[in-house]
Each structure stands twice: as structure tokens, then as C-alpha cells.
Amino acid sequence: MIISVIRSIILYCFVIFAIRIMGKRQLSDMQTSELVITMIIADIASIPMQNNSQSLMSGVIPILVLICAEIFISILMMKLPTFRNLVCGKPEILISDGKLQQKTLKKLRLTTEDLSVLLRQERVFSICDVQYCIMETNGKISLLLKPEKRTPGMEDFSLTVKDSGIEAVLISDGELLSASMELCRVDKAWIEDTLAKEGLKVKDVMMMTSNRLKEYSIIRKC
Numbered sequence: 292m293i294i295s296v297i298r299s300i301i302l303y304c305f306v307i308f309a310i311r312i313m314g315k316r317q318l319s320d321m322q323t324s325e326l327v328i329t330m331i332i333a334d335i336a337s338i339p340m341q342n343n344s345q346s347l348m349s350g351v352i353p354i355l356v357l358i359c360a361e362i363f364i365s366i367l368m369m370k371l372p373t374f375r376n377l378v379c380g381k382p383e384i385l386i387s388d389g390k391l392q393q394k395t396l397k398k399l400r401l402t403t404e405d406l407s408v409l410l411r412q413e414r415v416f417s418i419c420d421v422q423y424c425i426m427e428t429n430g431k432i433s434l435l436l437k438p439e440k441r442t443p444g445m446e447d448f449s450l451t452v453k454d455s456g457i458e459a460v461l462i463s464d465g466e467l468l469s470a471s472m473e474l475c476r477v478d479k480a481w482i483e484d485t486l487a488k489e490g491l492k493v494k495d496v497m498m499m500t501s502n503r504l505k506e507y508s509i510i511r512k513c
Contacts (some may be wrong), residue, residue, distance in 0.1 A: 295343060302336045302350055309358050324378050328361045358378035379428045387436065399426060411435070432478050456503035465494045465512070 309332055332354050339350040368375035383395050385406060396406065406438060407418065409432050423435040445452055459471035461482055472478060480500070486492060489509060501507040 295340075298343065298347060299340045302340055304306060305351060305354065306332060306336045309354050312358055312362075324364050328357050328358065332357055382428060382433075383426045384423065385426055385432070386418065386421045389419075389422055391418065395426075401426075453504060455506065456474050458502045458506075459501050460498060462493060462496045462499035462505075464497060467493060475505075476503050477501060478507065481505070 306408075310329065318452060335353050336350050339345040339347055361441050364378065368378060370441045385392055385395055385399075385401070391403075396403070403418075406424075409414070410421065410424070412419065413432065413434055415434060415436070420436055420440045421434060422437045423433075425433045427433060456476075457474060459474045460468060461475065461477065462468065467479065467482065472482070483493070485507060486496065486499075486509070491509070491511065495512055496509060498510045499507060
């Protein structure tokens with residue numbers, strides 16, 4: 292029993308390591324080759340987990356081979372666009388300049404209702420509002436609304452806005468996060484001074500966030 296647990300933990304850690312090597316994409320963002328190899332790796336890893344008579348190497352070696360194959364294929368796809376199109380396909384235009392491309396819909400075996408569902412998931416409820424719609428190789432769609440339907444930006448009103456950067460967590464459960472401090476361009480002294488004004492110390496803070504403009508929020512520990 293203990294051996295089975297240890298073998299399962301080892302293979303679990305190894306599969307996580309294998310997936311990390313292949314990239315950080317979510318399942319929905321994977322290309323065809325990545326999805327196939329991920330599924331095969333899961334099947335291979337399950338065999339030595341279930342059967343103690345199988346050596347660990349009977350699972351590890353095939354997984355290593357698949358990782359090398361995926362890396363090699365990824366390099367080929369970077370260097371050879373034709374090969375990439377063969378493996379992953381290419382983006383298809385579903386709506387061009389406001390016109391529905393019926394031949395493309397038939398080619399992809401999509402109905403107008405399927406297209407409407409995809410548009411609604413992007414918060415677009417009328418095909419007439421779309422200037423361009425492209426089906427990407429990962430199955431998601433990219434949209435460009437007609438000019439009169441687009442949300443106006445600051446430049447449309449000749450306005451300027453200060454760049455606050457990203458808001459990041461500086462303190463998590465009483466611990467300073469150095470990477471976030473660098474991102475927000477603040478140092479430990481500024482954090483301690485800011486907390487002192489609130490009558491707090493780092494250890495008293497559950498979460499502190501800030502941005503490059505040094506706009507912050509603090510949640511105390513209970």
C-alpha cells in the first residue's frame with residue numbers, strides 16, 4: 292500500500308513537471324498537438340500507478356519521449372509555417388467586413404446558431420454589430436466590432452490618464468513579496484512608513500495591495 296502511494300506521488304510530480312516544460316497554457320488554449328500529447332501522458336502515467344508490477348521507468352521513459360517530441364514539433368512549427376498550418380490549422384474568417392462567410396461556416400461545420408452562441412459568450416448579441424470575426428486555431432473567436440459599436444477610448448475624447456500600472460499584492464498574510472514590490476516600484480521602507488501611519492506592522496497585515504502611483508489598500512488580520 293505504501294509503495295503504491297509513493298509510486299503515485301512520484302508519477303504525479305513527474306507529470307506536473309512534464310506539463311510545465313510544455314508550457315503554461317490552459318486546456319482551452321492548447322493547440323491540437325499539445326492537447327493530444329497531454330491526454331497520452333495522462334494515460335501512460337496511470338498504468339504504473341495502477342499496476343505495481345510495472346516499473347516506474349515504463350511510465351517515465353515514454354513520457355520523456357513525448358516531451359521531446361512536443362518540443363521538437365513546437366520548434367518545427369516556429370520555423371516552418373506550412374508545417375504549423377498542417378498540424379494546427381489556420382485562422383478562418385467567419386465574418387468579413389460585416390458579411391457572413393457562409394462557405395467558411397460550412398467548411399467548419401458551424402451553424403448560424405453555433406456562431407451566435409460564440410458571439411454571445413463574447414457579449415455580442417447581434418451579428419449585425421460585428422465587422423470581423425475570426426475563428427482561431429484553438430477554437431476561440433476574435434472579434435472586431437463595427438466602428439459605431441466600439442467602446443470609445445480616452446484618445447477619442449482627447450483625454451490623458453496617468454499610468455498606474457498593475458495593482459499587485461505587496462503583503463500576503465504578514466509576508467512581504469519582493470517581486471510585487473519591484474513591479475509596483477516601491478521598497479520596504481515605503482511599505483513600513485505607510486503601515487506606520489495606519490498604526491500597523493507587516494506582521495499585522497493580511498493583505499496589502501498597491502500600484503505604481505502608490506495608491507494602496509490594506510486588510511488587517513483578524
